[in-house]
Amino acid sequence: MAFNYLESLIKRKIANRTPIDKKISDYLVVADDGVLTMTITQLAHASGVSETSIYKYVKKLGFTGYGDFKINLASNAARRQNAEQGITVLTDIKPDDQPIDIAQKVVQYNVALLHDFSDFIDADKLDKTLGLMYDAHSLTFIGQSGSSAIAFDSYHKFLRSKYPCNYIFDYHIQLSYATKLGPDDVVFLFSHSGVTKETIAVGEQLHKSGAKIITLTGSPASPLIQLSDVSFVLFTEEVAAKAESMSSKILYTTLTDILFLNLMFHDEKANQAATQKIRNALSITRAGINTDK
DSSP, X not given: OOOXXXXXXXXXXXXXXXXXXXXXXXXXXXXXXXGGGOOHHHHHHHHTSOHHHHHHHHHHTTOSSHHHHHHHHHHHXXXXXXXXXXXSOSOOOOTTOOHHHHHHHHHHHHHHHHHHHHHTOOHHHHHHHHHHHHTOSEEEEEEOTHHHHHHHHHHHHHTTSSSOEEEOOOHHHHHHHHTTOOTTEEEEEEESSSOOHHHHHHHHXXXXXXXXXXXXXXXTTOHHHHHOSEEEEOOOOOOTTOOHHHHHHHHHHHHHHHHXXXXXXXXXXXXXXXXXXXXXXXXXXXXXOOTTO
């Protein structure tokens, strides 16, 4: 199953805010490539709404107008077609696939996923996030279950920076620690489903405490978004092999890599010094290495 660029775009940007939005979305997610040749009048008629509604809809998706919308869809359709002309197409893995077939499908799916992800990186949102991080006193990483593993990976990454970092595994301690934080602290909340009640409870407490919240989720309708200073919706299309959680980790890791590298280069000298201190401390675990030389 190819990664559906248009469906991903709709879920990130629209989330069916109004009945008219939902009507247009329902039509577009099942439409074939014929929509690429439709005029705005034809699309309005086919989806049962007015031309004005179509224009407002594509503006919500982030396009300057209907022409920009069609050009963008055509570009992504061409890229998808080129990808499908390879040795294997981006389809669900089948029981009779050979190991090499599975390997190629996984690689091609992940490459397509990252290509689509690059189209959704919002410069303004990225700048706002980094601005919060640059001014932070501390960085904390919180998630539950599978999202906890992603939070820990991020914590381990940012620990190399000049900032004090914290990762908390236990939910009750997360809640307790949330009461200690304030406006100078930045907390990353990870929840792919967006509805994990424990993470929402932590988010509510952080909001009360005044801490800056950056949410990474797979759901545009997550209550966490309303609690957050910045939120990133990392949508992945579920495949028959139920690999959504695996593919989503690639996006979370890529986004935190982007933030980490920007942060490290923002104050390169101080961050390099912090990294070197860690290397020196860890050098005692490497036999035969003398850090005094």
